[in-house]
Amino acid sequence: MKIRNRTDFAAGLLYLAVGAFAAFIASGYTMGTAADMGTGYFPFWLGVLLAAIGLAVCASSVVPGTATNKLSSWHWKSLAWVCVSLLAFALMFESAGMVLSIFALVLISSLASGAQRWKGAMVNACILNVICYSAFVWLLEIPLRIWPLGWF
């Protein structure tokens, strides 16, 4: 049995896994009957349906005659730096304030692109601080911490 369409096969596995997981967790809740649905009834059957679809997608990817399709490679660098930058922002925003968080986000995410230089990223961060301040704090009057506690 040759897996012709690899992307579809992987997608099918994903659906199977998610569906099985969802149904499993849902079976732990009160099920009830069709006429009197409990917490778990609807998600359980959705999970089962999803798992079934996952199997069908896997099946369709091995049927002879399907176009072959390789898995495309992942951009690990972009993924890692963008995620780290977002996590840094999330960690810093409430305690360190907007300015420092924006700097962190811009500088770290700029590492994802090979073309960006430190100076350019710094300038970008400064401009974004000005824009965000005017838009969110001044225009929309959203209460945000700008600087860490104790500064200014």
Added chain:
Amino acid sequence: MDLLQNLATGLTAALTLQNLAYCFVGCFLGTLIGVLPGLGPVATIAMLLPATYTLPPTAALIMLAGIYYGAQYGGSTTAILINIPGESSSVVTAIDGYQMARSGRAGVALFTAGVGSFVAGCFGVLILAAFAVPLAEVAFEFGPTEYAALMILGLVGATVLSSGSLLKAIGMVIIGLLLGLVGTDTNGAPRYSFGVQELSDGIGFVAIAMGVFGVAEIIGNVEKDESRGTPVAKITSMWPTRVDIRRMIPAIIRGTSIGAFFGILPGAGAAVASFSSYAVEKKVSSRPEEFGHGAIEGVAGPEAANNAAAQTAFIPLLTLGLPASATMAMMLGAMTIHDIQPGPQVMSSDPALFWGLVVSMWIGNLILIVLNLPLIGIWVRLLTVPYRVLYPAILVFCSIGVYTVSNSSFDIYLVCIFGVLGYLFSKLQCEPAPLLLGFILGPLMEENFRRALLLSDGDFSVFLRRPIALVLLVITGILLLSILLPAIRRTREKAFAEV
């Protein structure tokens, strides 16, 4: 006549200085972002949604509608000038529009796109105004059984007309439904929250949209597209010749009709409308060989189609509360956040809001044509911003934006997680749009199913016994079967093949 009276109510609501200002801001922001390739209307609305929280509901909706149309208009501008479509429905415009630009007729192409969209928009608003009331009366006949059937139709319709495999799209819908069920159910019991307190209210809608659409897009784009300072064709006079006008007008009329039809159907959208219009124009033209080399009908028709579809897409949303596409699902989310439940009740309980929105759509179209034509030069200059500078900006706006929704950093973590998930989906060629639709409709669907079966005492055949529900399910079946016809499959592949 009732229609005139309703429009009058709308005019008084829409023509306040404040609402006009918000309409203008919405159109401006929408065009600004629609001009930027990669950042489509869905991501735009997700980003700008928090900005509307502090506004009164009517103003917020007016601004959002302005953003939506603005994004459509902006997309066509870049498609014509530098052959980069701003969003999916301008892909077709790029085909002949860019060719017109290369032969020095960029101005005429832009003018055609603008006028075609404006005419289509006006027509679309009239349809909306005329059919809203009768459709609402029909909607009162809908009980939970009919709503459940309608939602099934909506979700299946969305998958039939999305690109890629039908099975995978249905899978995405179901994942979306499951994500929508996270939180607390109607009895107050926690569901899928795994003890995390911030999840007890469900997953934030803005977080999932920004993550799956915005962040995932960035992760995919960053290494791909380093050079974005592409040369822009020089813009000459924008006035069309008499021959141009004579060729434009029938194309616009045909495009408007096609677009108006596709916009109403759940699942169909502006992109499908514009592709169908292009195909039709090519077929009826006396000079089919010109298509692909700068035929003006190839710009006029699809542009009219995509704008007409954009207008009529509001019909199922406003009258029945059913979103016809991912963008409409965002609008539905926006309305829910402002405590408005779209449906027949909105028209009777808050007519000023409803008709004000309808009228401001027309005003929005007018503002857009005023904005787009003179400001074309400025829009294009934005495109010379390199992507390496642009994407951190997008990340910043997304992060702060999602934070402001519920003042919680947890949502930013969610954006990150959904960004990774969205990237995974794009690698596995799974469409994210059906997921968002499923997410919005998940809790609603469960509620309607629950009530329908409660009323019928567990009898599933109630879906077949009640006439409206049966009709809806039959249409769903036909839609599903149509996917098996090769002709439909060919159209779908053509509609979504990489340009």
